[in-house]
Amino acid sequence: MIKNIIFDxxxxxxxxxxxxxxxxxxxxxxxxxxxxxxxxIQTRLFEDFEIGKISPLIFREELSKQLPNKNTPKEIDAAxxxxxxxxxxxxxxxxxKTKQHYRLFLLSNTNQIHYQHYMAELKIQNLxxxxxxxxxxxxxxxxxxxxxxxxxxxxYVLHDNQIQAEETVFIDDYEVNISAAKKLxxxxxxxxxxxxxxxxxxxxxxxxxx
Numbered sequence: 001m002i003k004n005i006i007f008d009x010x011x012x013x014x015x016x017x018x019x020x021x022x023x024x025x026x027x028x029x030x031x032x033x034x035x036x037x038x039x040x041i042q043t044r045l046f047e048d049f050e051i052g053k054i055s056p057l058i059f060r061e062e063l064s065k066q067l068p069n070k071n072t073p074k075e076i077d078a079a080x081x082x083x084x085x086x087x088x089x090x091x092x093x094x095x096x097k098t099k100q101h102y103r104l105f106l107l108s109n110t111n112q113i114h115y116q117h118y119m120a121e122l123k124i125q126n127l128x129x130x131x132x133x134x135x136x137x138x139x140x141x142x143x144x145x146x147x148x149x150x151x152x153x154x155x156y157v158l159h160d161n162q163i164q165a166e167e168t169v170f171i172d173d174y175e176v177n178i179s180a181a182k183k184l185x186x187x188x189x190x191x192x193x194x195x196x197x198x199x200x201x202x203x204x205x206x207x208x209x210x
Contacts (some may be wrong), residue, residue, distance in 0.1 A: 002102065002187065002210045004168040006157060007135075008148075009108035011173035012197050013095075014118060015085035024079035029068040049111045052142035056112050081117045087127065094198050095134045097205025106138045107157055107170075109147045115140060137161065148172070149180035158184075169207060171197065 010016040022033045035043075049059045060076050067076075098104060122128045132138065139157055146153035158165055165185035172178050178188035187210070189200055200208055 002167060002169055002207060004103045004105065004161075004163045005098065005207070006105045006107050006168060006170045006186075007197070008170075008172040008174075008177070008191075009106055009110065010084075010114075012171055012191055013091055013106070014087055016083045017085055018083050020085075021080065021083035024082035028071055028075065028079055030066055047147065050109050050141045050147050051145045052112070053145070059111070059113070077113055080113055084114060084117055084121075086121065087118075087125070088196075089127075091197060092127070092130060092134065094201055094205060098201060099134060099205075101205055102207075103161070103163070104135045105157060105161065106135045107148070107153065108139065109141045111142050115142065148174075148177045151180060151184055154181055154184050154186065169210065171200065 007013055025033045045054075045059065045062050048054045049056075054062075060073050063076060063080075064071060095104065119128070122131050137157075137160070139153075141147040141153070144153070144156060146156060148154075154165075154170070157163075158168070166187070169187045169189055170178065170181040171189045171191060172181070173191040175190055178190045182188045189207075191197060191200070202208060
């Protein structure tokens with residue numbers, strides 16, 4: 001019996017578009033963005049930033065070394081945040097229904113610059129309290145020093161909440177993360193391109209096919 005759901009954030013709850021970040025950095029002069037950054041394979045700079053090993057200041061300084069011009073921190077942040085599209089309120093409505101049937105958790109690979117951006121967005125839209133109330137706990141990689149698909153991050157969430165893997169569904173939009181979760185006994189649901197997370201649930205908030 002499924003009792004718990006762990007949701008990914010970017011690409012599942014929050015809309016993102018990596019092409020927009022790529023194009024923004026091309027405008028700043030980076031011609032090999034795909035080699036530097038990818039959702040599944042990243043350089044050490046991006047990985048270290050996502051686990052909070054380096055500060056935004058160091059991240060900007062190191063990234064600026066790849067840029068042909070002396071861009072300001074504001075310009076670098078704007079390019080880095082270009083992938084962040086926004087929230088869809090209808091997903092919040094789904095989560096409110098889903099919370100009546102399951103324990104909900106959020107697990108995200110992210111970083112301090114992105115985190116500050118979407119948390120500010122929530123505040124502006126007066127959605128901060130609602131968002132936090134939807135989940136028992138929020139797990140952001142830069143806060144806990146771990147990132148997907150490392151098995152340690154899944155075990156961390158399971159042990160921290162005393163929940164069982166076989167009673168838990170993990171929803172993510174990247175196969176590498178789903179595969180890692182399944183190896184630990186979690187039930188994985190891959191959000192396919194073109195799907196909305198709402199497609200995985202009935203109108204009253206129950207998981208389909210479980």
